[in-house]
Amino acid sequence: MDQLSTGVPVMIHLETHIKQDDNVSDYQLDVDGQLVQMGQNLYLRYLEPNDETGEKTPVTMKFTSEGEVHLTRNAEAELRLHFVSGKRVTARYKTPYGIMPIETVTPYLETSFKERPFSGNVKIDYLLYAGEELVGNYKIRLQFTA
Known part of the structure; x- marks a missing residue:
């Protein structure tokens, strides 16, 4: 994993499922990114395109x-x-306009990584709260491969 300290290009596939009140939306993204290891932590970085503005987040x-x-x-x-x-x-x-306090509750979280080829699989189900009010129910499914 020595090359991870300098960064490894990866292909990312991301799926997000969002439920807010009675509205449900699904989002998919295939994008190039970079995986870097710093100390004991792994960092996955990518630019998320905004189809409306053309900007990348x-x-x-x-x-x-x-x-x-x-x-x-x-x-x-x-x-x-x-x-x-x-x-x-x-x-x-x-x-x-300022900082809005929010909280996450994560009933399900699974991460798995493989070395050859370096790849990862991430599954996160979470609830997002603003104060005591439930903002939405989210599911993130992410895979990446070097």
Whole structure:
């Protein structure tokens, strides 16, 4: 895994299922990214295209040795989500108007990585709360291959 310290190009397939109130939407993305190892953590980075504006949003997923996942989206509003299996944890949503406190509850979290070829599979089911109000129910399915 020595080359991971300098970064390895990966192909990413991402599927997201979102349920907010009675609205359900599905999103798929196939994009090139980069996987980097720093210390005990793995970082998966990619640019998420916005079809409406043509801009690209930097996204980073951090995988810790403890099995936690951190997701950061650096758009006009910065979103930082933290997933810990079976726990409710504080996250952050920084808008141009201020910081909105949010929380994630992660009933299901699974990450698996293989070395040859280097690849990964990530499954996250989570509930997103703003205060005590449920914002939505989300499922992330992500695969990547070097």
